[in-house]
Amino acid sequence: MEDPKSPNEKEKDRLKEAGLPEEKGPLYSKEDYMIKVPLDEKHGGQDEPGGFDEALELAGSWDRYQKWVFFIAYASQIFCGMHAVSAAFLGATPEHWCRVPGLPEETVEDSKLLRNLTIPWSPDEGYSKCEYYDIKDYNQTLGEFKQNRLNVSDREIHRCSSWVFDDTEFQSTLVSDFSLVCGKLWLKAAVQASYMSGLLIGSLAMGQLSDRFGRRTITLISTFSAIAVGIIASFANSFPFFLLLRFILAFANAGPMVICFVLVMELVKPGVRTFTGMMYAFFFGSGITILPGIAYFIRDWRHLQLAISLLNGILMSYYWILPESPRWLASQGRTAEALTILKTIAKVNRRTLPPDHTMVTLMTGSNIKLKVGEDTEKQGGGICSGVIKMFSRQIDLIRTPVMRRRCIIGFYIWFVSASAYYGLIFSGGNIRANLFLMIFVSGIVEIPSVFISIFIMNRVGRRLTMIGLFMATSACCLLILAVPKEHVYVNFCLVNLGKFFTTAVFALCFLYTSELVPTVVRNIAVGTSSMFARVGCIITPFVVELLGEIHFALPSTLFGILSLIAATFTLLLPETNNKKLMETIEEVEEMDK
Secondary structure, three states: OOOOOOHHHHHHHHHHHOOOOOOOOOOOOHHHHOOOOOOOHHHOOOOOOOOHHHHHHHHOOOOHHHHHHHHHHHHHHHHHHHHHHOHHHHOOOOOEEEOOOOOOHHHHHHOHHHHHHHOOEEOOOEEOOOEEEOOOOHHHHHHHHHOOOOOOOOOOEEEOOOEEEOOOOOOEOHHHHHOOOHHHHHHHHHHHHHHHHHHHHHHHHHHHHHHHHOHHHHHHHHHHHHHHHHHHHOOOOOHHHHHHHHHHHHHHHHHHHHHHHHHHHHHOOHHHHHHHHHHHHHHHHHHHHHHHHHHHHOOEHHHHHHHHHHHHHHHHHHHHHOOOOHHHHHHOOOHHHHHHHHHHHHHHOOOOOOOHHHHHHHHOOHHHHHHHHHHHHHHHOHHHHHHHHHHHHHHHHHHOHHHHHHHHHHHHHHHHHHHHHHHHHHHHOOOOOOHHHHHHHHHHOHHHHHHHHHHHHHHHOHHHHHHHHHHHHHHHHHHHOOOOOOOHHHHHHHHHHHHHHHHHHHHHHHHHHHHHOOHHHHHHHHHHHHHHHHHHHHHHHHHHHHHHHHOOOHHHHHHHHHHHHHHHHHOOOOOOOOOOOOOOHHHHHHHOO
């Protein structure tokens, strides 16, 4: 039976259901306010006219409000960058040697020259870090030393059980407090590995939580948790407890790292998403650049950890200034709240919105309604059903031949780019570069890298840009093998030039991957690729520390070889620049036939 109500009466009922007051005056259809612009083919036409983007465009989609949120949301990446690289200073290895039984400790500290009495020496490695000569009578040995009659060739060599650490450069580090040297060297790598493990688990969890409970809510909870856990970590009295807190800190920091990126993407128009997405690396690199300045004046690891966490307290202001995503609110059927935020956006952007019912009609277009239905279906099956569906969607990534080729290559590219990115940051110890200068420059090079890569990729294309960047990274890493260790600043330049190129690769991975896969699996593809990147980040500290002990250039050589292979594999991928995004897996499979 046909509904006797007129279109205007239906519109009033819909307005009432949305929790909005009925407005006086004539009602208008959404077409009256639809902005007649062609779909942006560069971004694949992801949003149909009349959907949420139309409502956002009326309020202003890249004006004062969006730029303000862009800066305050991405400010969190400055502190995330600090925490991600802080292990370089927290776990710095001071000059050290064995504490020899029977040798007065204060004598050794007062005169390092007396190490000649007790510590083996070699032209290649200098004084041994893990062995010492057995001394039966210290006074007799000292007398022989003064008379130039000391013969150490016949003395027994023992492994160290404790060490003396030079506090000239660092008052205290995790290495000196917990003796993370020699047989415990791998534990130093665990400092960074525990953080990256937390990011891996946190990145998977935070995306799901923010989809369910909201961008703002989960960002606030994770930010406040990170501040609290970071402060507690500075008082950790055991190394395992510190690793646990470091893991939790990273899990919490995954919140602002993942969600703030999504929040910005949901508030801006498609035309600026490439720029705002790539600028993520700019803020993260700024944090890396600032960290050495703080660490230079704070040489105790506990005080440094506390200082970074207290500075992170600036983000508590998010409680008052960080908005919820109106797009997410609309997708959850919370139209009245979404409209309130859109009115705020319009006010700040000095725009005038049409009547409320028209905005509601735009916001509840076909795209949003479909998302609400999908979310309801997903949530209705419970947690177990959601997990099963998530894994089934991951299987979709490799179920068909073209998708399988694209995704497996994509996983490898993410793994290599992340490994090289962090491996080059932490390689300063292997090339004997000044730690403060090394980290500072590694952060500085990220800033021009982002802008230059945006310029090149939009003109040359994603595929050729990535191949060129991988080959340049490989060349820089492999050249280190040909440079003697004594040429510190030559190696320093090569490492940071490689960091310049791999930063651009890492940033490009987000955009390229999202364009290679169809809409139906885009989120899960980027999330799974990011997981492979985190696996690379977990392995990298062990590569840098353990292989670096064998030969200073082994880690960089490995990164160079992996980057060269990645460049070769990228040849098998299609160009996506200025191409329409695929919506289904079937379209992807058909394209390559």
